[in-house]
Amino acid sequence: MRPRIGILGAGQLALMLAQAGKALDVEVICAGQPGDCAEQVAEVIPVDLDDAAAVAAFAAAVDVVTIESENIHADVLQGLNLYPNARAVxxxxxRLLEKQFFHACGIGTAPFAPVDSLEDLKHALEVTGLPAILKTRRMGYDGKGQARLRSSDDVADAWAEVGRVPCILEGMVNFEEEVSLIAVRSRSGQVVFYPLIENHHREGILRTSIAPFVNEKLQHQAERYLDVLFEKLEYVGVLAVEFFVVDGALLANEMAPRVHNSGHWTIEGSGTSQFENHLRAIVGGKLGNTESRPTVMLNCIGSMPSESETSKFPELFRHDYGKEARPGRKVGHLTFPASAHAAIAEWQRRLAGLIPR
Ligand SMILES: Nc1ncnc2c1ncn2[C@@H]1O[C@H](COP(=O)(O)OP(=O)(O)O)[C@@H](O)[C@H]1O
Ligand SMILES: [Mg+2]
Known part of the structure; x- marks a missing residue:
């Protein structure tokens, strides 16, 4: 019997998981809403992801469940045959539990303090110093739910900007680079790593990922960190950790218990994509090789360039998620072999023009 994999969510990550599933002997079904982009390749069953009973009914019809977003209420995840497990998610x-957990694993982070009130925020500044960044503990993504503080005069505005919900205040790190490590652990404990990836963000949104980020010492350090996280979380599936490189060492920023935007280049750039390896991991299969070629990924934010424009560049792979254009929204990505310097530079310029200011 082909394993039936149920994904909670039907956005672009589910879409690319479902595409990877086509090459494997698995069936992928998504829980989402009509019109979600995964509909293009998979069955999408309408499910309210806040409704524990509806999610349980969806889960009962599949063999294993996985997620495309960590922003699902933990109560809804209890009791499911879920990979990665509900505790990891x-x-x-x-963000507070996550940073505390990094510390418990011996992994450094920016200085941080919990913030539940305006008073807390004033005190937290003593821990973090300035500049600082206030982030909602939950539901943030693509730089949403964040406010930056340059001086102590900014506290009231920042607290209002994030909506006066439980937060974490972090000291702003003056990083040399932002990098991520994507790794996969199978149900039998096999672990594979992709090379470190160099990431460039603007306005809190990932714009460009370049692989590999070549630094043997940091690659080794990041892999050991992921080993610890995998062990302590009894983790199965793809795990992505974002790091800041500061003074030549790694500080963890956040982890994503799922396939990650900075790993989209693996579809063309690696022996096995992060999507395929995630599916292999959660159905109890053997992981595929992660040997990789130098590759660059550019995100299309807001709208997609036209097909007639992109077709002029034979070295480019175009991924259109089929989502409606909207400012700030990730609607697709372009992947290039890293040797295609001229095409990459030109597309970076063109895509920058699409960014709303
Ligand atoms: N403590 C920090 N110091 C410096 N830059 C930061 C810090 N936290 C976040 N950023 C910047 O904002 C981006 C988005 O923040 P992040 O915490 O990764 O949230 P998200 O979940 O939105 O990706 C980061 O990739 C980084 O560029
Ligand atoms: Mg991030």
Whole structure:
């Protein structure tokens, strides 16, 4: 019998998981809403992801369940045959628990303090110093739910901007680079790593990922960190950790208990994509090789360039998620072999023009 995999969510990550599923002997079904982009390749069953009974009914019809977003209420995840497990997701969806967990694993972070009130925020500044960044503990993504503080005069505005909900204040890190490590652990404990990836963000949104980020010492350090996280979380599936490189060392920023935007280049750039390896991991299969070629990924934010424009560049792979254009929204990505310097530079310029200011 082909394993039936149920994904909670039907956005672009579910879409690319479902595409990867086509090459494997698995069936992928998504829980989402009519019109979600995964509909293009998979069955999408209408499910309210806040409704524990509806999610349980969806889960009962599949063999294993996985997620495309960590922002699902932990209560809804209890009791499901879920990979990665509900505890791992619960930690990764709360920036305070996540940072505390990094410390418990011996992994450094920016200085941080919990903030539940305006008073807390004033005190937290003593821990973090300035500049600082206030982030909602939950539900943040693509730089949403964040406010930056340059001086102590900014506290009231920042607290209002994030909506006066439980937060974490972090000291702003003056990083040399932002990098991520994507790794996969199978149900039998096999672990594979992709090379470190160099990431460039603007306005809190990932714009460009370049692989590999070549630094043997940091690659080794990041892999050991992921080993610890995998062990302590009894983790199965793809795990992505974002790091800041500061003074030549790694500080963890956040982890994603799922396939990650900075790993989209693996579809063309690796022996096995992060999507395929995630599916292999959660159905109890053997993981595929992660040997990789130098590759660059550019995100299309807001709208997609036209097909007639992109077709002029034979070295480019175009991924259109089929989503409606909207400012700030990730609607697709372009992947290039890293040797295609001229085409990459030109597309970076063109895509920058699409960014709303
Ligand atoms: N403590 C920090 N110091 C410096 N830059 C930061 C810090 N926290 C976040 N950023 C910047 O904002 C981006 C988005 O923040 P992040 O915490 O990763 O949230 P999200 O969940 O939205 O990706 C980061 O990739 C980084 O560029
Ligand atoms: Mg991030």
């Amino acid at each position: 619960g930690i990764a969806q709360d």
